[in-house]
Amino acid sequence: MENSRIVIDGTALTCEQVVRSAREDVTIAIAPEGVERARAAWRVAREVAETRPVYGRTTGVGANRVVDVEWEDADAHGLRLLRSHAAGAGPLIAPEIVRAMLTVRLNQIAAGGSGVEAGALQALADVLNLGLVPPVPVYGAIGTGDLTALASTALCLLGERSWLAGADGVPERGPGYTLRSADALAFISSNAATLGEAALAVADLREMLRASMVVAALSHLAVRGSAEPYAPPVHDACPHPGQREVAAAMRTLLAFEHPVPVRIQDPYGYRAFPQVHGPALEAGEYAREIVTREVNAAAENPLVDVAGRTVWHNGNFHTAYVGLALDAARAALFQTMALAAARLGTLAEPAFTGLYPFQGATEASSGIMILEYVAHSCLADVRRLATPAALGSAVLSRGVEEHAGFSTQSARATTDAVAAYRLGLGCELVAAVRALRMQGRAPSGGPLRSAFDLAVAVLDPRVEDRPLDADIAAAADLLPRLPLA
Template identity: 75%
Template sequence: MSHSRIELDGTSLTCDLVARAARGDVMIAISDTGRERARAAWETVRRVAERRPVYGRTTGVGANRAVEVEWEDADAHGLRLMRSHAAGAGPLARPEVVRAMLVVRANQIAAGGSGVDPGVLAALADALNLGVLPPVPVYGAIGTGDLTAMASTALCLIGERSWLAGGLDGGGEADADAGLARGPHFPLSSADALGFMSSNAATLGEAALAVTDLREALDASVVIAALSMLAVRGSREAYAPAVHVAQPVQAEVAAAVRSLLAYELDTPARIQDPYGYRAFPQVHAPALEAARHAERTVTRVINSAAENPLVDVPDAEVWHNGNFHTAGTGLALDAARLALFQAGALSAARLGTLTEPSFTGLRAFQANAEAASGIMILEYVAHSALADVRRQAAPAALGSAVLSRGVEEHAGFATQSARATGEAVAAYRIALACELVAAVRALRMQGRAPSGGALRAAFDQAASVLPDGVEDRPLDVDIAIAADLLPRLARLLPSPDEAVHLRRAE
């Protein structure tokens, strides 16, 4: 797949590709194999529906599942489903989230289990390429299918609801008064209505964005922790290979820090550092493992035919099931947020050491004069952001719901978990930015810089854009600049293969 074109085939979509498609100016195409899978499922479900009931196609939905649709009402049935379920509420979802939803839904249909007319794939790709979006309110899903979001999309496709002009900057929320736009039209049949709507694409799209951002932030945090460690002349004993031999991911984190500090020859200032440095591998590794598990979980589901009913082409059958339920995704994201809070708490702890003269050799708060405030306020900002990470870390899976006259008696709230994960990562980035500002300022005031390698590159990138004045002044611009640097710093982290190679060499 090129940088300017992403081809959806139902089997090879990644979270990173979802993020690129949602946030970048790329062309979306559908592979021939994806179209053929969708076509085979479409032909199969029509044959099955002639001989036995198929949920939502020949019956009602929810508690009405046992009510058969009369043949003379068949054409109106699906239209009623689309209209009745397009009932979301609240502000509109961010444009990047809606684009991610369209990407995931197209890929799911290309996986070949929905039974929806394959012509809808071209329409979804056209919407993405034209930059138009269906209006999708935030509230309406609880982790058992994004019915309100998909119903609104379906009404746009059949021309009953207007498309909105969608931006690609990924920032801000879509406005209810956003300009209307000309978008694709596709005559989605009544029989295909439920097949199109029965999807968790909005939840999975937002989850894919969140885990992509989470991985990037965690990578950047290793580089920032190494800068802080250099600034306080920390000991590398806690990162010795023998300490981590029984924990592979922990060993990987320790090796990455050793690699970043490989050029530094300073004598440690103390025999044993605070937890922010000494326990960094032990705290960061679980966050990394949780993030990787969440990414694997989301990747697996966005490349599967998570449909109810599922069209089984080889067996020429339709299976009614619970594939719409995203319990596993929600639980993985819940775990990732809990681990992220622990990583954020260590970042705040390191920031605390960067305000202390006994650690930096500078005045308190890195001030340029007695009684000056220096970076004092950074701790308040970091802990304010960290409080939001803690608030969002509450497991969404602790909730449940009984709906539709008791027929749908469980919900995992993965939708809320996905949203909370994105918000938690955004807050964590602010805490990291505060630490980065403090670490770079400390090194500058000490007249020091990393001696070489990736850590020197990280310092140089930060120093080239962060203001160098140490007088008391507003630091909000510094924090914003540092937050924008995180993706670049993340790319400087030694890869796991490089870290393993270093560990073996030692």
Template identity: 50%
Template structure:
């Protein structure tokens, strides 16, 4: 049961909503509904005695055009903004968007009608999903996706799955519903949680490679990381010590200095852990924030015009997370190169086992570098873009929407990189018959071994890579 009260929604709840096909258990706060109704009545009253953007005026560059606060004005706004294009938004993304928007509206500062909130809550609860398109936002409000969703609630646009009885649009409902980045936040949250899982899984993958390569434990020693105690770096080193059973003085490695893939892992993984932690903190604020412009304050009995629709926090946090994850992925590819090198493993080149000239896992390096290149493209900063729209009145954009899409692409590429390393590490450990009995990382080896083909003959590795991707979430929990 997910509590929806405008204050306590969690990133994990958003993931649950995205993954749930069909009815979703939600507990909508009665107190929050009453507060939202109070704000609706205040917004109606304010519109009779002062200028209120989007209610008594047009929007964007039409802000100085006086209009009658009416149902017709609201419907025109929704219809004109429901111009999304491109591919259909993925089902999980839409479900997450609807939950976030419902939670934001229940913060009680939008001035939206209780009927529209009720219809949205019913859609979330029953799993009804409107047709929403992917394109139509640049990080200053998800106008097109939310307008499409609002018109579905009114009965003017189609539902892909299920439906709710149509409700009328009240005066002021249109902008109140659209003034949010709920779609962008949904994709950003799903990507952030996936990146969190993948980086946690990467500890286990790196630990398996460490054992296969007889790594030097000094690189993870407590005194080393106490000397430069960045939070993520310290946490990574501690996790590696845990997985590798370094409670006592561990035996020396084969080399005085390991390649950077092992030796510098905490120093490179640390910034990624810190960046993802910061990203989750930002998103935890955003999914419970009131971003509506104007904001209706029942405490101060007034409306406030502002720029909470601008999502610079989200876009810069996403850019940082993708950049740091790319560096971690580079180390994974480097370790894969070490795993196919006889000098490091004592095994044949490419972990081959057939006649001379057998290729073994040679193709994994090509696959990993291909995926790494895609990740590199996804890591390019979205915040370097610029946009001037609406006749110059909106002269900056955060491009958090594009940053979130890039984060989704980064997840897909990074998991392929990790999967390639995992396939090679497990094969190397099998061929060496490494003793993992007393190490916690043995659980990761067993989980991966259970899904990876034990054959070392030259053969297609496509299914092995897919199986390795599928087990990463389990490795993250070890």
């Protein structure tokens, strides 16, 4: 089936395809044009290295770039490079992130700028199709190349290290592949692990931001909010694209509802929702564009220029764009999650719901009181993780590598922030659906009614005091399935 197959050609990989490769049972295939690009770049790299110094092929790396590698030592040089750089630390990163890394590196090599021999493409595809991953520790990269992760991958390809297979990470020998020594630096000089995690995080982020609008509409209905803040003239007067998108979505979700507003102005969680959630939508979309551009780029150093039959030493290994885009997305995520927590507060208030405090079964019941604590615990983590990774820097390799953007840390922070956001948003969904149930109300139709029905089917209807942890988990799992239109 076509849906179970992803064809890698070096130019058109999407974040969504990275997600599928990382999390689903798909077959990875390589387009012939990707193989030919890689083959042509490898030939040019060899030709140029015979006539002039090429970083990593005929020289050492980092501060050792000034040291020439003697031809009789060339075969051993690359292997020493891989062994010395396969030195990450800490727990292993999640297998799905490693699969994302392998997918991205496969696509990058197919883009034709690395000079890695074309046989590496099929080797990486075979590993993905067999469900194998290299052991990749979490610590070792700072946004200027995932050297430790890819060196470990290379040693697995060479048979010096075992792959990991299955959910338990059982060591296993994989298909053999002889990575040429001259290609060692070219293979590991990539940000594939950072970009792979960024692609997963961005896809999850955008999914949660879409779900947020459905949950906010359910809360809006539960507190009998005013639809005035979403009126077209309001957003024509201040026409930010994300803001207008949120307002339009809220109008669609609430199109079947015509309650008489009970307040002249609602709290910011409703009244300013488009103005706060809109920037998050725009930041998420911008991050998707940046990551997509990067995973399809021949961002290699040195870059093999097939058309010009030369190589260019350059700075495309630096992922400042990615790190800054993700930093901005997390800042926007915190802002909109703060509004979600504020809406949750209104759902605990009798003045907004017409119910007992905390939607309790009796006036003295605790009801959903604990949901606020959970949501604010999640919010605290999102706030902590919103600190820009780009504020750090580093001077390495005897001072010749004097800057780092820490996009790796930004990608990791985004993964964790989205996970916390999902649970906090799940708390709001539990409270909104419970309020509507206790009021004896439901959306009148459209996608909001469909979302409500999905939630009712998985959320426990009991209102007596009881543990709500299962409710939060069920709501968080449901979020990606909530229909927006």
